[in-house]
Amino acid sequence: MTPPRRALLEAIARRPGGFTVVELYDDARRDHAGLGLATVYRTLELLRRHGLVRRLAGGGTPTYLRCHPGHHHHLVCLSCGAVEETDLCAVPPSAEVRRRHGFRSEAHEVDIYGTCGRCLAA
């Protein structure tokens, strides 16, 4: 646990939803002025491998999300960009996939796009 990493973790913790690499970089540099971009990428990759962060790569500038470890999916608001986690999960049952396609499922990714409560209210 080094100062750059600490600065990054704190900057991530402060973020409400998704963030871009440069946003995070700018933010973390307030704690640790000498921080390099390469370190941001390296640390994000590290966090990603530990399930603490996820990368949403859909068109445009890629955004990262803070995640809690454990199985969950994301609700992405198309209007304001906020991202929420949900533990609701439903995918085609493995057995059915296996029977119909001869395919053994091992993992899945589910992202749900729509409009969040706050945007609906507005």
Added chain:
Amino acid sequence: MTPPRRALLEAIARRPGGFTVVELYDDARRDHAGLGLATVYRTLELLRRHGLVRRLAGGGTPTYLRCHPGHHHHLVCLSCGAVEETDLCAVPPSAEVRRRHGFRSEAHEVDIYGTCGRCLAA
């Protein structure tokens, strides 16, 4: 319908599973030597808007998939990279998402990773 587009469509039709932009470019250039990369990107974007192709952006070089229009998801083999479509679909029901999170679902993306029948046999 122009010669570059025809060459691209044929190259896509020949592909078994996912492909990268450069693979497609090289392949289509065998039909249409003067093809430019910009045209490949433009045409893929066009096909994507028509639901004939999808982009999987997970880490590394982005890959495109040939798709049939209509709702379906993909079974991606982690061992050989083959991609199969499935019309099996189950996601958390909108009503439940709405009730629990105040979030109105509009679309979802589901990709299932695992091992395909051929790789299981081998």
Added chain:
DNA sequence: CTGATAGTGAGAATCACTCTCATATAGACT
């Protein structure tokens, strides 16, 4: 305290992708 190991920052390099613009077509309409 010390040494092995892992992390860091700067900048160059790479890679995917987009933009620009002059040119060339496709396809609609005579």
Added chain:
DNA sequence: AGTCTATATGAGAGTGATTCTCACTATCAG
């Protein structure tokens, strides 16, 4: 078939994100 207009195209430069390299530094076990 000939003409015309909107659209597509190719080349190459430009952009922005990401990775690489390497000399240097900090961490932590012993």
